[in-house]
Amino acid sequence: MKRTIPLIIVFGCGIFMLISFFIPLRWVQDTSQLLQTWYLGVIAFFVFIGIANIVRVNVNKIQRKLADWQYSIILLVFLFVMIGAGIFGGPEGGLFNYLFHNFQIPLSATMFSLLAFFVASAAFRAFRARNPEATLLLIAAVLVMVGRVPVGYWIWHGFPDLVEWLMQVPNTAAKRGIILGIDLGLISMALRVLLGIERSYMGGKD
Amino acid sequence: MLLILILMAQGINVEAFDTPNDDGSSITIRWIPDTQYEFFQILRSLDPDEGFEPLAQLPGDYAEFIDRGLQSGQQYYYLVKAVQKEQETSSEIIGPVLPKAQIFDAGRANILVTIIILFAAILFYIAIARRGEKLYIRKIPALTAMEEAIGRATEMGKPVLYVPGIMDIDDPQTIASMSILSKVAEKTAEYGTPLYVPTSKAMAMTMAQQVVKEAAMKVGRPDWFNADNIRYLTDDQFGYVSAVDGIMMREKPATNFYLGTFYAESLILAETGHATGAIQVAGTAMPDQLPFFVAACDFTLLGEELYAASAYLSQEPVQLGSLKGQDLGKLLIILIIIIGVASRVFGLPFLYNLLNVQQ
Amino acid sequence: MKLLERLAKIDRRIIFLLVGLAAIIPLLIPIGLPVDITKPVQNVYDTIESLPEGSIVVVSVDYDPGSEAELYPATLAFIEHCFRRNLRVYMMGLWPAGIALGNDALAEIAPKYNKEYGVDYINIGYKPGGPVMLLTLGRSVADIVNADYAGTPIDSFPLGRAVKTARDMSVVMTFSAGDPGILHWIIYFNARFGNVICGSTTAISAPRQYQYLASGQLIGLLGGLKGAAEYETLVDRKDRAIAGMDSQSIVHVLLVIFIIIGNIILLSERRKK
Numbered sequence: 001m002k003r004t005i006p007l008i009i010v011f012g013c014g015i016f017m018l019i020s021f022f023i024p025l026r027w028v029q030d031t032s033q034l035l036q037t038w039y040l041g042v043i044a045f046f047v048f049i050g051i052a053n054i055v056r057v058n059v060n061k062i063q064r065k066l067a068d069w070q071y072s073i074i075l076l077v078f079l080f081v082m083i084g085a086g087i088f089g090g091p092e093g094g095l096f097n098y099l100f101h102n103f104q105i106p107l108s109a110t111m112f113s114l115l116a117f118f119v120a121s122a123a124f125r126a127f128r129a130r131n132p133e134a135t136l137l138l139i140a141a142v143l144v145m146v147g148r149v150p151v152g153y154w155i156w157h158g159f160p161d162l163v164e165w166l167m168q169v170p171n172t173a174a175k176r177g178i179i180l181g182i183d184l185g186l187i188s189m190a191l192r193v194l195l196g197i198e199r200s201y202m203g204g205k206d
Numbered sequence: 207m208l209l210i211l212i213l214m215a216q217g218i219n220v221e222a223f224d225t226p227n228d229d230g231s232s233i234t235i236r237w238i239p240d241t242q243y244e245f246f247q248i249l250r251s252l253d254p255d256e257g258f259e260p261l262a263q264l265p266g267d268y269a270e271f272i273d274r275g276l277q278s279g280q281q282y283y284y285l286v287k288a289v290q291k292e293q294e295t296s297s298e299i300i301g302p303v304l305p306k307a308q309i310f311d312a313g314r315a316n317i318l319v320t321i322i323i324l325f326a327a328i329l330f331y332i333a334i335a336r337r338g339e340k341l342y343i344r345k346i347p348a349l350t351a352m353e354e355a356i357g358r359a360t361e362m363g364k365p366v367l368y369v370p371g372i373m374d375i376d377d378p379q380t381i382a383s384m385s386i387l388s389k390v391a392e393k394t395a396e397y398g399t400p401l402y403v404p405t406s407k408a409m410a411m412t413m414a415q416q417v418v419k420e421a422a423m424k425v426g427r428p429d430w431f432n433a434d435n436i437r438y439l440t441d442d443q444f445g446y447v448s449a450v451d452g453i454m455m456r457e458k459p460a461t462n463f464y465l466g467t468f469y470a471e472s473l474i475l476a477e478t479g480h481a482t483g484a485i486q487v488a489g490t491a492m493p494d495q496l497p498f499f500v501a502a503c504d505f506t507l508l509g510e511e512l513y514a515a516s517a518y519l520s521q522e523p524v525q526l527g528s529l530k531g532q533d534l535g536k537l538l539i540i541l542i543i544i545i546g547v548a549s550r551v552f553g554l555p556f557l558y559n560l561l562n563v564q565q
Numbered sequence: 566m567k568l569l570e571r572l573a574k575i576d577r578r579i580i581f582l583l584v585g586l587a588a589i590i591p592l593l594i595p596i597g598l599p600v601d602i603t604k605p606v607q608n609v610y611d612t613i614e615s616l617p618e619g620s621i622v623v624v625s626v627d628y629d630p631g632s633e634a635e636l637y638p639a640t641l642a643f644i645e646h647c648f649r650r651n652l653r654v655y656m657m658g659l660w661p662a663g664i665a666l667g668n669d670a671l672a673e674i675a676p677k678y679n680k681e682y683g684v685d686y687i688n689i690g691y692k693p694g695g696p697v698m699l700l701t702l703g704r705s706v707a708d709i710v711n712a713d714y715a716g717t718p719i720d721s722f723p724l725g726r727a728v729k730t731a732r733d734m735s736v737v738m739t740f741s742a743g744d745p746g747i748l749h750w751i752i753y754f755n756a757r758f759g760n761v762i763c764g765s766t767t768a769i770s771a772p773r774q775y776q777y778l779a780s781g782q783l784i785g786l787l788g789g790l791k792g793a794a795e796y797e798t799l800v801d802r803k804d805r806a807i808a809g810m811d812s813q814s815i816v817h818v819l820l821v822i823f824i825i826i827g828n829i830i831l832l833s834e835r836r837k838k
Contacts, residue, residue: 022310026231
């Protein structure tokens with residue numbers, strides 16, 4: 001029963017959502033919309049579950065003085081300050097805005113900028129002509145890297161056009177092939193989940 | 207049933223009909239646009255003789271108006287006036303027009319046919335597998351390496367890190383990842399190796415905790431399960447990746463799994479993991495992130511291999527049958543592409559239009 | 566060769582240091598490399614140039630602070646172009662964090678052209694709901710929008726009253742870092758209502774949009790910081806994107822050098838075996 005009821009719900013809701021794509025009747029579309037709204041409501045509720053989990057884990061860390069417990073204090077302080085600033089001052093409030101513009105934005109941008117450094121170390125380590133396919137990847141990567149910046153245009157005026165062709169023809173064709181394969185895999189997995197053949201996402205015996 | 211009335215009166219050709227493939231709450235009014243007119247005014251009434259009220263005023267280059275929010279089965283009458291400066295030209299009264307609900311959206315019939323064919327192909331091979339016939343599935347190196355990777359962590363006395371992507375459980379990649387997590391958790395529980403599963407979404411955390419707990423129970427190691435190892439970090443993309451990087455640098459896992467939906471953080475995770483000396487197995491159906499994982503990880507599941515992984519790891523004939531059916535679907539798509547390209551090259555619009563989808 | 570052996574074992578922090586220097590030095594000592602204009606960016610520019618004065622341009626800020634470095638300069642350049650052409654900017658966002666960034670952009674550019682809030686530009690804020698929201702927005706804006714981002718009733722603004730359906734929106738320009746973004750606008754606006762869609766996206770997502778450029782569903786595209794630099798060049802606005810091009814060029818050349826060195830090391834190792 002513990003697994004049967006969820007499987008019935010998965011099958012019923014899944015088939016209904018699939019069929020609703022083809023049936024324009026008002027009650028079908030309204031029900032489909034209702035199910036999606038319920039999902040959004042559940043997601044909103046789970047925000048509290050997430051916050052509760054963060055608080056529980058970090059309070060436990062502080063109480064037991066586990067490694068780096070001091071950082072947990074900082075995390076909890078900022079968590080509640082930001083929540084308070086948002087609730088009492090609103091999203092346009094002074095403190096919330098200040099924290100968003102002076103902490104959130106620069107920190108996110110900093111983490112994103114790490115990519116530049118990591119691309120360099122990955123390129124040095126991994127872009128080696130070990131076999132014909134790797135050589136092809138290497139040549140394409142070098143051409144695109146040089147052609148997509150002003151220095152490529154400075155070296156040869158036709159460089160950007162060559163790179164545009166690479167992006168519009170071979171790259172687009174390959175991406176389309178990969179995406180088609182992905183979507184077919186998705187359909188196959190969706191059917192397995194709908195029919196209850198695939199159950200390991202629920203945990204326990206298959 | 208479509209009710210189409212076409213009237214010609216004083217230069218305004220107007221037709222009004224039940225909007226096809228809808229829920230019976232709209233009527234489409236069409237006319238031939240003419241930029242000599244400043245605007246067209248559309249009026250509606252429930253009575254052919256009186257009570258016409260303006261609905262909309264549209265510029266002279268407009269050719270269509272869809273009247274929405276109507277009652278199915280109710281009779282409506284329309285009038286279209288074309289206005290140029292002070293002069294007004296009226297069409298005849300059009301009607302009665304009845305909006306009716308269609309049970310099936312015929313504009314999407316080709317999608318339905320495609321889905322039926324794909325489902326039939328998958329079910330066909332599932333039926334073959336059920337009969338006991340052996341189906342050949344090629345080796346997927348990343349999946350074959352999973353057990354060895356977990357064994358390596360056990361030998362080194364270090365934990366395993368499993369990152370299930372940054373999207374929630376409504377994302378199919380997260381579902382696929384949870385299925386694989388179940389298998390990884392069984393192995394790590396069996397070996398007694400700690401398993402860390404940091405999540406970016408609270409619902410994914412709940413699902414992951416359930417999956418890992420059930421896996422531990424299945425192999426008879428309920429004591430191994432530690433809920434604190436499967437925790438929610440943050441919804442923020444770069445906040446999440448910096449927290450996971452912190453876990454990697456502190457806990458120094460010997461094996462990292464990145465399976466699910468990833469965006470720009472993919473390379474940050476992979477490079478940090480490489481710096482700690484971990485063996486890394488990645489898998490995503492995000493085409494933009496695949497090159498980063500291929501460059502930085504030891505093994506990568508490419509796109510559809512992520513969705514196939516659970517079936518592959520279970521080695522259940524019925525699940526493997528679905529993989530074969532998927533391949534048949536691929537063959538069908540290749541044929542459609544060839545036919546579609548040929549239809550454009552040789553000027554056969556019928557085939558091209560067959561594949562068009564109406565929204 | 567000893568040098569190659571040492572290079573093979575090089576500490577990755579030296580690589581990071583070299584990349585850091587390659588990024589910082591051109592910012593301090595600009596080289597001034599010419600920025601070429603590619604067709605996808607030119608198409609965006611030409612689309613805006615072709616609009617009559619007073620046309621309404623929807624600017625959808627669909628990114629968060631993580632992508633600010635690439636997309637914010639493009640946002641600034643585009644809004645400046647709109648204001649210079651006396652077009653009206655109707656801002657919204659499919660990502661909650663993008664609205665604050667969009668407001669910053671409007672606050673920076675609008676005073677320069679004496680543009681008035683509610684008349685020349687407006688920000689209706691973050692709109693959740695993805696596909697369903699966009700379909701409803703296109704049919705009837707009033708069903709989705711009843712106030713601007715600050716909560717002021719939308720009908721109290723002339724521009725708020727002027728936008729009733731998708732037909733009132735001349736062009737949609739989406740600055741998109743992921744989902745929901747360009748694809749949603751194409752599927753639920755271009756396909757359903759026929760609106761012209763232009764896009765700006767991060768360099769990593771740009772290759773994925775080329776198929777929509779090829780099919781004509783996307784009219785033009787600004788890809789990454791380079792796309793932003795091209796647009797700044799077209800609108801004659803020397804700002805962060807153009808300034809970043811010298812850095813980006815030098816870093817890319819450095820990456821190519823790293824790749825070449827890596828392959829020389831590989832060849833040398835193969836020879837030894």
